[in-house]
Amino acid sequence: MTDPDQPTGPTETPPVAPATDPAAAPASMLQQVAHTDLSGISSDEIAAAEQVDYPGVNEDVEQGAVPLSKRLRNPRTIVSIVLPLVVLLLLAAALPGFKLDELPGYIRDANPWWLLAAVAIYYVGFPIRGWRWAILIRGVGYPLRVKDATEMVLISWLVNCVVPAKMGDVYRGYLLRINTGVELSKTFGTIFIERIFDLIAIVVLGLAAGFWSFRSGMSKEVQIIFAVGLVVVLVLVVGLFVVRNFGRRILTRLPVPQRIVSLYDHFEAGLFSVDRRSLLPIGFATVLIWTTEALRLYFVILAMGFPDVNVGISGAFFVALIASLLTAVPFTPAGVGLVEGGMVFVLHSVYNVPQTEALAISLVDRAISVLSVIVVGGIAYVFSSKTRGDPAFTGRGPSSETRAADVTVTSTPTGQGTS
Numbered sequence: 378m379t380d381p382d383q384p385t386g387p388t389e390t391p392p393v394a395p396a397t398d399p400a401a402a403p404a405s406m407l408q409q410v411a412h413t414d415l416s417g418i419s420s421d422e423i424a425a426a427e428q429v430d431y432p433g434v435n436e437d438v439e440q441g442a443v444p445l446s447k448r449l450r451n452p453r454t455i456v457s458i459v460l461p462l463v464v465l466l467l468l469a470a471a472l473p474g475f476k477l478d479e480l481p482g483y484i485r486d487a488n489p490w491w492l493l494a495a496v497a498i499y500y501v502g503f504p505i506r507g508w509r510w511a512i513l514i515r516g517v518g519y520p521l522r523v524k525d526a527t528e529m530v531l532i533s534w535l536v537n538c539v540v541p542a543k544m545g546d547v548y549r550g551y552l553l554r555i556n557t558g559v560e561l562s563k564t565f566g567t568i569f570i571e572r573i574f575d576l577i578a579i580v581v582l583g584l585a586a587g588f589w590s591f592r593s594g595m596s597k598e599v600q601i602i603f604a605v606g607l608v609v610v611l612v613l614v615v616g617l618f619v620v621r622n623f624g625r626r627i628l629t630r631l632p633v634p635q636r637i638v639s640l641y642d643h644f645e646a647g648l649f650s651v652d653r654r655s656l657l658p659i660g661f662a663t664v665l666i667w668t669t670e671a672l673r674l675y676f677v678i679l680a681m682g683f684p685d686v687n688v689g690i691s692g693a694f695f696v697a698l699i700a701s702l703l704t705a706v707p708f709t710p711a712g713v714g715l716v717e718g719g720m721v722f723v724l725h726s727v728y729n730v731p732q733t734e735a736l737a738i739s740l741v742d743r744a745i746s747v748l749s750v751i752v753v754g755g756i757a758y759v760f761s762s763k764t765r766g767d768p769a770f771t772g773r774g775p776s777s778e779t780r781a782a783d784v785t786v787t788s789t790p791t792g793q794g795t796s
Contacts, residue, residue, distance in 0.1 A: 474732035483737040491680030502669035509662040513567040535754025555766030586694035
């Protein structure tokens with residue numbers, strides 16, 4: 378099955394910067410995020426990418442993106458990264474409950490075996506994320522192996538940990554485009570529905586854990602969290618119903634170009650790529666993913682060995698899932714500063730964990746979920762071929778006719794990709 382959006386006419390060879398070494402190393406990940414190769418991507422797909430507005434990101438893909446190194450030197454970006462950490466440290470130093478001089482000793486005395494278990498269970502979640510995304514991509518008619526999907530997910534998380542505004546999601550769509558030819562609009566649809574599954578699972582599992590943890594009585598703070606969670610689920614369900622049944626009808630009645638309607642059709646195809654047969658495995662994978670997140674925090678709490686901390690497995694689920702919601706705020710890389718503050722607040726105000734111990738737990742947990750991803754994701758980036766892409770889809774290789782033939786040979790019917 379050929380891709381109808383794949384160009385069939387001759388394409389203009391993009392200019393190549395002069396280099397003295399013909400085997401020059403490929404561009405770095407940060408250069409790729411800032412200056413992606415758009416020569417093999419149609420103008421309609423570029424327009425689709427422009428429709429996704431991430432706070433703090435001002436990408437002009439037609440004229441060339443702002444270099445990432447320059448963006449990192451931008452005062453707004455620096456403030457978004459540094460300010461939350463500074464505020465968190467100032468609060469910890471100013472409030473009487475924090476004893477920062479005891480913090481290094483708490484971290485140093487942590488049980489290494491429980492910490493190793495926390496790291497192991499956390500990284501079990503990445504192949505599960507890759508499996509889930511591969512199912513979604515197959516739902517739009519493209520084969521994607523679980524191994525390849527897992528690589529792209531891990532590398533995209535690396536980007537999310539070093540760049541604000543959730544740029545990793547954009548980069549994951551770019552990686553899929555240059556390796557398989559899948560339209561960006563369809564890819565964004567699958568990532569969007571992936572996020573919907575995550576939010577619903579976080580709220581449902583968080584509510585279940587909260588009900589079990591506070592079955593003897595709920596404080597006002599917990600009641601407010603529960604109410605917000607129920608509202609989130611209701612809004613998501615109603616929003617999906619409206620988009621599914623009335624989205625295109627509403628769009629066609631608006632004064633928008635036909636190109637936008639076509640892009641919306643591709644986005645909707647990715648958004649609703651879940652059929653009845655794949656709904657169960659996707660839901661199962663989502664529950665497993667967030668179980669690994671909760672177990673990571675539970676193992677960290679066990680590793681710290683604080684005698685006056687009695688959170689339990691249900692409490693670990695509750696705290697970890699609330700922290701995961703805070704990572705959705707795209708103002709800092711991986712929610713740095715916001716997540717740590719939220720975890721300390723919930724652990725202290727809801728579970729009566731002393732402030733210093735709560736801060737130690739949050740810092741160790743975030744070291745695993747952020748710092749280790751930078752290390753492991755960086756290694757994956759160095760050895761992965763996904764960041765260089767398939768020449769058939771990046772404009773560096775065969776002619777467009779050959780590319781179309783390759784797509785015909787490699788494409789398989791929906792849901793029949795191999796893993």
